Amino acid sequence: MSAPRVAVLAGGLSHERDVSLRSGRRVAESLRARGCEVLLLDADAHLLPRLAQEAPDVVWPVLHGAVGEDGALRDVLELLGLRFVGSGPAACRLAWDKAVAASVVAAAGVAVPGEVALPHATFRDLGAHPVLAAAAGWAGLPLVVKPARGGSALGVSVVRDERDLPRAVAECFAYGDTALVQRHVAGTEVAVSVLELDGRVRVLPAVEVVADGGQYGYEARYTAGSAEFFAPARLPEPVARRVAEAARAAHEALGLRHLSRVDLVVREDGEPVFLEANAAPGTTETSLLPQAVLAAGLDLDAVYRGLVDTALG
Template identity: 60%
Template sequence: MTHVLILAGGLSHERDVSLRSGRRVADVLAKVDVEAHVADADGSLLERLAQTEPDVVWPVLHGASGEDGAIRDVLGSLGFRYVGSTPESCRLTWDKPVAKTLVQRAGVRTPRGVALPHDTFRELGAGAVLDAISSSLTLPLVVKPARGGSALGLSVVHNAAQLPAAMVDAYAYGDIALLESFVEGTEVAVTVLEGEEGAPVALPAVEIVPDGGVYTYAARYTAGETEFFTPARLADEVSRAVAHAAITAYRALGHRHLSRIDLIVDPAGVPWFLEGNVAPGMTETSLVPMAVAASGREAGAVYHQLLTRALVDSER
């Protein structure tokens, strides 16, 4: 393998995080003698692809530009191999209500929720809709955009008076809001990798304890805002249940090579699926590098293995 092109940046709200992720991946690959260059997903990308003809493309684009499958559709149509899930898998995962349904059908619990388009919210009357939701979903609630990442637009609603503002925040990042029952428990993130033979392997879960109680955008990307425990402080049997739930979700959503599965473990030790991430953050404060380190693996060796998987895999 002589040339890897890392796609980072884009035009989403998560552009800065994506750029940090791209630089971090390139730095790690350089340590294992892999030539990697970072390119933005802009109007010059197709020309650059044609000129450089990279062996593998690694999209670390966050938000719609990198997680809705569109960029990967283009890469596939041009014949480029790339790290990560297929376009179909990306689309299923990007739509959180759809992902919840698929994972629940596979046997993993997920919080009860309602997906509410902005048009419906407006046409039926905000007050009447919020009253109906408040009566059917028990407070507290989690309100977030149905498509998006990095907790942008996410709020935890403890009383009905907070709900209108939470809806406004969610709609600022998309035209569909997802309202879910809040599950009390331990928040964990599980990185799932494909091993040399292609079977998914769950790395040690990372336990997330944000200072403010909610894992917001600032808590994710500001050093010192959140405390992490790797591996998570879970009983052995609960850790096994978490790993099983993560791999089940990975397979249900058709993920490939690498993804991160976010879960809540309730007081009874039962894992609940929150969402999947086909392009997880790879920055110095991101969860995937933490999980890799906790597993005893070297990041460079893991990333090199992912590139190898991309080289030998055809789309599936």
């Protein structure tokens, strides 16, 4: 059997371009090590002509931010009749909007934080001060402000003093036009990767994240030594099973496929609380998916080749 030709898409024009380039290079290296012929392509105006010219067997979008995770690019790949690794357009749209994703996952029986989505227009029409006062009074302190759509913790703030709330919302709007205000959930932060290989869903061991300063922000995610990881997470076995069940329930409720990463907080009582799901999890040297693969005793190169074979099959 000839080696599959795989077009790995990386880069794009989102705030997460640099992370995407690093992720794409890692995936390309792994696939080459497993015998694939790999094209590493940027998501720009030259992409579609290149795909038509190269005619890859499968495309792997390793793109973070809107260009890779809001479903639009995957719509185009389907229009072109190209197979691709990862979730379809509809599932990406669900996961990309954190408020919508939380509603879907809650309906599947998984706990979610109390939250409210506030578009920029709401502040303009009703006045920033009364809206912020209402949000703070409802959520209590501390609370979390984050873009309703986005990744890599860009624009995310934990607000412990109400005087810091206007600044947090302003920073959030630098990355999107809707602010998600959440009740803060205290507990152990974990990330659970879900893979579909050999015709079955496999939930990998949870990875526990302990970030410097207590917040797993952009720098902590992509700067070596800025966070401590425990893979598998330091959870009692019954709690670890509940976390795995919650991650699988979220993956399936959102209609994700092939691979995903589900982020949760485990409360002191052992209840996992869903934060968000990632349809295009990072694959850099500090990313959580590769750590989970290794914690499961799997070969990373083999897993990536297996995902390509799954998409082809």
